[in-house]
Amino acid sequence: MPTPLLQVDDVSLEYADGARIVRATHRVSFDVHEADRFVLLGPSGCGKSTLLKAVAGFIAPREGQIRLDGKAVQGPGPDRVVVFQEFDQLAPWKTVRQNVVFGLRAAGRISRADAIARADDALSRVGLIEFADAYPHTLSGGMKQRVAIARALAMQPRVLLMDEPFAALDALTRQRMQGLLLELAEQLRFTLLFVTHSIEEALVVGTRVLLLSPHPGQVRAELNAHQFDATSGASVAFQQATQRIHRLLFETPVEAAEPTPLRARQEATP
Template sequence: MTVHPFPAPMLQVDKLSLEYADAHRVVRATHRVSFDVHEADRFVLLGPSGCGKSTLLKAVAGFIAPREGQIRLDGQAVAGPGPDRGVVFQEFDQLAPWKTVRQNVVFGLRSARKLGAAQARERADEVLDQVGLLAFADAYPHTLSGGMKQRVAIARALAMQPRILLMDEPFAALDALTRQRMQAQLLALWEQVRFTLLFVTHSIEEALVVGSRVLLLSPHPGQVRAELNAHAFDADSTGSAAFQQTSQRIHQLLFEHQQVDAPIRRRAGQPGAAP
């Protein structure tokens, strides 16, 4: 009998600890967090504000170096930013206001020297069509709604054909109805393209709707509390008993324990600093 091994994870986060500093101390944001993301996963980092989930995403993007542990993408250690990771942030001002929608998408492709001018324009129109904005290709960002700007940012990231798309609470600033519509559009786009997604949110409902797998992080410092399978849920199941029961279970897992203070190291030269 032939045994087929499971494919290796695309992204591996191994015992990752991250820290940030102010003038007097160094505070641990996450403590020995580990998880794997596989091809075409919709993997969600869920936790309360301040648990380090956005810091984790920035570390995967290559913007923050680990204090300890390692991040590997396709088996290679992440040492800095790269085109293999597309990033979409929460802010709406991530588009160049003096460029049209198409030009914003083309700019990344041309800057990375991935395609010639004609090919870049063709790729831009393809992804704008996928996110439903081809008719607005010649519009400027200031004429778009918040949700439309986020769709342009998603198109710009996907145009680079990254190995993984990183999204940091991209819909948090939108009104409730637009947020729900954006979640549905993201899932419809995933059905088309089957990209791999690492998504950060502090909304339990959003995590279950968007994610196929959900990692729960404890209050600060962020540590892995649990990992749940969310394949069974979508926007149409939010009112079901199973959805509500899972939401309640997640809330209990996140908040049933008292918060533990983060490890703090004094900066060298400060009173109480370690020798």
């Protein structure tokens, strides 16, 4: 097996809640390889978003280590770009194109002309080049998320991090955005770490899905989802996989939730 691009080894994360220290995750381990679409799935409060922030470098692990390309993650960097759920990720005083260009220029890696060319290419891929000179307040929620995705892809990160990016969208727009993300992944072969609490979205978006127990998040199982895509929702196999994941997440006894080594956890969906 090739060396994983991203390695999360026995990571425990904590945060302050008033006078208390709360453990968000407990000894979570997983590997993400090049071009994986890896999904962290679990109920609210299981620490999946906290894990994503730790991979982004915003939070330091209490225990364990996170490595990218074999090197310990010490803080944020342009090799990891995050797309959040909120629609206010864009600077309202900048045009769509300027929002995409800003990240590239702030990283100080390319000239203005090259940044504009890369921004326009990214906007074309998400179907928004005609809105390059528009301002964020004129866009719908789905369009704003497409701009956020374009901005992230233009950075050409080693890992694209997405924290429930479609959760606030209506059902139809959410489905279209999932389809767009899969198309972009096919075209660009980027590596994705995606957080969701939707079982159906995890199976559609992911090639691999890590199930986390309720608080504090511990690994329940790791499943393959290569066989599913945006058209799989009505299939018997998809419904069976959904039901199985629900049982693993919510019906497994707490005492059985102690994480086991990664190789022992890997299993295929029916």
